[in-house]
Amino acid sequence: MNWRIPALAVGLALAPMPYARGQQAQPDFTQGTNDSWNLEWDGVSDRTYFLQWSENLIDWYYFPLIESGQGLLIAYGFTSTGERLFLRLRYSDEPVSDPYTADFDGDGLTNWEEVNTYMTDPLDGDSDNDGASDGWEIANGFDPNNASDATIDSDGDGLGNAAEYAQNTDPNAKDNPLLQLLVTVD
Amino acid sequence: MTRLRRVVVFLIVYLGIWINLVEAQQSDEKVEILGGISDGTSPPPKPPKVLPDLPVVREISHIDTGRLIRMKRVEDPGYPEPEPKPMAQSENDEEAFWMSLSDERKAEIDAINNALVFSLSATVVDHRATRLHWRHNGKIYEAWSNVDFNHLTGFTRFKVDGRYYDPYFGIGNTSSEMEGVEKAPDFPTRQPTFILTRGDAGDTDALEGVEALHTLYRAERGRLKTAYEKREMTSLERQRYLEANPPKPRDVTIQFWKRELSDKSGKEEAP
Numbered sequence: 001m002n003w004r005i006p007a008l009a010v011g012l013a014l015a016p017m018p019y020a021r022g023q024q025a026q027p028d029f030t031q032g033t034n035d036s037w038n039l040e041w042d043g044v045s046d047r048t049y050f051l052q053w054s055e056n057l058i059d060w061y062y063f064p065l066i067e068s069g070q071g072l073l074i075a076y077g078f079t080s081t082g083e084r085l086f087l088r089l090r091y092s093d094e095p096v097s098d099p100y101t102a103d104f105d106g107d108g109l110t111n112w113e114e115v116n117t118y119m120t121d122p123l124d125g126d127s128d129n130d131g132a133s134d135g136w137e138i139a140n141g142f143d144p145n146n147a148s149d150a151t152i153d154s155d156g157d158g159l160g161n162a163a164e165y166a167q168n169t170d171p172n173a174k175d176n177p178l179l180q181l182l183v184t185v186d
Numbered sequence: 187m188t189r190l191r192r193v194v195v196f197l198i199v200y201l202g203i204w205i206n207l208v209e210a211q212q213s214d215e216k217v218e219i220l221g222g223i224s225d226g227t228s229p230p231p232k233p234p235k236v237l238p239d240l241p242v243v244r245e246i247s248h249i250d251t252g253r254l255i256r257m258k259r260v261e262d263p264g265y266p267e268p269e270p271k272p273m274a275q276s277e278n279d280e281e282a283f284w285m286s287l288s289d290e291r292k293a294e295i296d297a298i299n300n301a302l303v304f305s306l307s308a309t310v311v312d313h314r315a316t317r318l319h320w321r322h323n324g325k326i327y328e329a330w331s332n333v334d335f336n337h338l339t340g341f342t343r344f345k346v347d348g349r350y351y352d353p354y355f356g357i358g359n360t361s362s363e364m365e366g367v368e369k370a371p372d373f374p375t376r377q378p379t380f381i382l383t384r385g386d387a388g389d390t391d392a393l394e395g396v397e398a399l400h401t402l403y404r405a406e407r408g409r410l411k412t413a414y415e416k417r418e419m420t421s422l423e424r425q426r427y428l429e430a431n432p433p434k435p436r437d438v439t440i441q442f443w444k445r446e447l448s449d450k451s452g453k454e455e456a457p
Contacts, residue, residue: 064244077263
């Protein structure tokens, strides 16, 4: 993986930092007209951008958008019914021909599926940190944004779902090797 | 012996009269709390924001922790850029600028120019006395006050004899029964006052903020105490209400659009 995750909290005083492949200048977050807000940033060539928002600086959500830097300014406008709006820019320098169909975190979901359909993190293969990858959770009917399903034993074979993922077994079939062994001995 | 006792009694009486005279003089000072005192009453809830009705390109929504989040990509409404604020170029411009200000704004600027911003830390002991600690020009000052400094919260600015004061203090509460907590001294009067225990008593600049707070308290003790008690009661009631009725997170809708810049916009990449 070649992506980097510098967190540029818009509106906060963070100094530009040196990055492995060129720098990313601080985005401009300014008040617009008609109760709107404007965000502008330099789109560095071959860099893929994701944008997040938050109301409390704790819970961050992705906008359903992906931008490719082309050496030009990228600009967005916003209005919100929320009390507050914080924005954060994240990016990857992984070279790709199509950032929408690419899978930066290798979890089996495309970047676009992550930010537009499943609301998962395209730069973290395990968005809820429960030990199972987002793609595997989706494929097996679990919630990739809810860690509580990791300990559930969906098929009743003695293995929790995260353990099934770790052992590459089917979480919806009684295929616990240990259980099979016991059955054989009996 | 009897004569000596008379002299002592006379001195004590004289001292009492002198303290009362000083307090009476001080209470003549014009004191005002600006912006009112908070009694803990929450402001009425803001009406829900209504977003402009813009043509939607794409919309997604999902439920997160019990609230509905809607993300709407809309067409660029082409809002104009905000007008840059004019800057004063000369003294004439400055005068014109000053004349253009509202009376309220002039008063605000006047307050900034004639304000003392000061900070101190206050530890209230048994709700009866307060240990004060502050710095002035790098020197440490400490004092005991017979005022419960909890009462001196709930407002941001006050005025004494035309001078504005913006106090900032961290406040804590403790009990004299706790180990290591200093005991408050006996105060010479029950009127709001303080006893300096560290620092230069002759440095009037260093004492100005604390003096002003006591002047304020002498004049507004009743209102400040009542407002504090109301805040405490309201806070307790609010806490009980929230325990019984946990707030539901508010739904949120965000509209966003790619802005078309005239000369150097990025290329749209949506699939």
